[in-house]
Amino acid sequence: MPQSPTKPFSDVLSGERRAIPPVWMMRQAGRYLPEYREVRGKAGGFLDLCFNPELAAEVTLQPIRRFGFDAAIIFSDILVIPSALGRSVRFEVGEGPRLEPLDDPAKVATLAKHADFGKLAPVLEALKIVRGALDPRIALIGFCGAPWTVATYMVAGQGTPDQAPARMMAYRHPEAFAEIIDVLVENSIEYLLAQLAAGANALQIFDTWAGVLPPAEFARWSIEPTRRIVEGVRAKVPDAKIIGFPRGAGAQLPGFVEATGVNAVSIDWTAEPSFIRERVQSKVAVQGNLDPLVLITGGAALDRAVDNTLANFAQGRFIFNLGHGIQPETPIAHVEQMLKRVRG
Secondary structure, three states: OOOOOOOHHHHHHOOOOOOOOOEOOOOOOOOOOHHHHHHHHHHOOHHHHHOOHHHHHHHHHHHHHHHOOOEEEOOOOOOHHHHHOOOOEEEEOOOEEEEOOOOOHHHHOOOOOOOOOOOOHHHHHHHHHHHHHOOOOOEEEEEEEOHHHHHHHHHHOOOOOOOHHHHHHHHHOHHHHHHHHHHHHHHHHHHHHHHHHOOOOEEEEEEOOHHHOOHHHHHHHHHHHHHHHHHHHHHHOOOOOEEEEEOOOHHHHHHHHHHHOOOEEEEOOOOOHHHHHHHHHOOOEEEEEEOHHHHHHOHHHHHHHHHHHHHHHOOOOEEEEEOOOOOOOOOHHHHHHHHHHHHO
16 A cells, blocks of 8 residues: 555554654643643633633644644543543642542442543544644544553542552452443543544553553553453444553563554653564554653754664654653753754
8 A cells, every 4th residue: 555645643553654754742732832831821720721622722733833743632631531520630730630539449439430521522622623723644643541540540639659549459459449440441432432533533542650560460450441442442433543652561562562452552761672673563553752851951962862763663663752741841942853853
């Protein structure tokens, strides 16, 4: 099948290699951009911005206008599902998310089984606006948090250094913890299908805290729920393109890829390149994995890091990205330097 000259991101997810890899950045709509900060100031709170279709669409499009990335990712958050499940979710400035903790089986029993998808309608409306405004060559990515990662915030009520509260609950009360996971799996399937219907071309499942799990727990709480989501989405949309991001999974990535059936896997900056090439990229497309801190650093260090990433992965199916989200203090000039180097 001949390569499309116009849809590099979608081509890679469909199994092709591009001579110049498509590029986008996780959290590319964010505080490093002055135009984002301006809109964020108008919106009020963070969730107010997520649930305002016009403003969410505007900030989604800002990095595309500025940098010409090959993909846009809808501006939202992984915690909109708990919010739609009726849990209290708020974001404290400088502190991050705060939720009402689900830290024992009695509290888990109060968890709603079905999300109020009316609460998520603004996200779907924002997707429609963005898809209508985007050049057809640019992909639009929808997303959700993986059940394990979302559950870690729901159990603790906030982020913690190693998500110990959720890990402890999964050991002490595995049945109750599995109830949370099951609710998140079923509602995530419905949410992702709605995003595809609203115009998303691909989906990403963010498992930011997968790397804290030992192998047996990783299989149970990261791989298996993700597999169920992929299977559930593809039951309705067989050709759905899905990227998994079990951050920190390391040597467990081949098992994740094989079990889940994702089209691509995002890797962080600690991944060992030859292992990824031989055991992962030989099976699916790879996305990543520039260290966000070297993007802040810039200069010769950034050039070396970009060249190293391309040397390691660009001979196969590859999407250039960061190993995690861009940091707010990143200079715009360094993003421009990175893009020039990748596309050079």
